[in-house]
Each structure stands twice: as structure tokens, then as C-alpha cells.
Amino acid sequence: MQLEELSSLLSEAFPGADVDVESDGSHFNILIVSDAFEGIRAVKKQQMVYAVINDHIANGSMHAVNMRLHTPAQWAELNS
Secondary structure, eight states, X not given: OOHHXXXXXXXXXXXXXXXXXXXXXXXXXXXXXXXXXXXXXXHHHHHHHHHHHHHHHHTTSOOEXXXXXXXXHHHHHHTO
């Protein structure tokens, strides 16, 4: 999976979100800051992202994923 393709998929799945994806080939670091995560538990946030990328994990184009998933308020607090 290409970095741009993954970024585009996530941006489409989370409209209005800030999406940042880094990769070393098959290992991906995903940062999403979105209002869609408001009031959602961490496991549910991950499930929301896995719903978008699971086919790529299953077909082997992604081997490892690290996710940082925050609301804008959580992100602001982490960066203050």
C-alpha cells in the first residue's frame, strides 16, 4: 500500500479530520485528529480505523499499524 493511498482512504473515511501517515514500507504510523472520535472509547476508535484498512492488512500490503487517534481537544491538550 502506498502512503498517499492510505492517507486518501483515511481522509475520505474521516471528513474534516487532520490525517498524517508515515511509513517505512509496510509499517504505518497513523495520526488522526477528528471530531468523529468525540465520546468514543479508544478501542472503538481503533475499530473505526480498522474498518477502513482491514482489507489491506488481510491482503498483506500492510503488516503493522500504530495508531494515535484523538479529538481536537485531546490533541490540543497533548500539545500544550
